[in-house]
Amino acid sequence: DLLGPVDFSYDRAALVxxxxxxxxxxxxxxxxxxGGAPQLLITLDFDQDALTGPPxxxxxxxxxxxxxxxxxxxxxxxxxxxxxxxxxxxxxEMVWHLQPIRA
Numbered sequence: 001d002l003l004g005p006v007d008f009s010y011d012r013a014a015l016v017x018x019x020x021x022x023x024x025x026x027x028x029x030x031x032x033x034x035g036g037a038p039q040l041l042i043t044l045d046f047d048q049d050a051l052t053g054p055p056x057x058x059x060x061x062x063x064x065x066x067x068x069x070x071x072x073x074x075x076x077x078x079x080x081x082x083x084x085x086x087x088x089x090x091x092x093e094m095v096w097h098l099q100p101i102r103a
Contacts, residue, residue, distance in 0.1 A: 003034075005035065006033070006034040008037055008039070009034050009040070010039070010040045011030070011039060011042065012042050015027070016043055016053070016054065016056050016057075016058055017054045018054075020056070023058075024066065027067065036070060036071075036100040038097070038098060038100060039096075039097075039098040040095070040097060041067075041097075041098060042094070042095055042096075043058035043093075043094045043096065044056075044057055044092070045059050045060065046085050046090060046092070050088065050089040051085060051086060055085070060075070060094070063094075063096060067098050070100060070101060071100055072098070072100075073096060074096065075094060075096055076095040076096065076097050077094070077095040078092050078094050079093050081093055
């Protein structure tokens with residue numbers, strides 16, 4: 001109630017900052033406080049064993065696990081991270097559009 005209506009949310013670095021055990025709670029909470037508003041989500045996909053987080057790797061399968069039940073998920077872009085993530089590991093930056101499924 002305090003937040004009011006939300007038209008759209010943008011997650012540039014929150015999900016990738018969270019450890020695996022917290023991400024499910026975060027995605028559920030964000031959906032609830034935004035009323036299921038559309039989202040623009042930025043994730044990174046890389047070999048997590050090669051670099052401990054944060055940031056954490058969020059592969060496409062995990063994005064689907066968190067959001068597929070409530071959103072139509074579109075991958076808008078997948079771009080190689082120039083010079084690797086932190087200069088240490090090859091990574092892809094992925095841009096997702098999450099459009100709520102309305103009953």
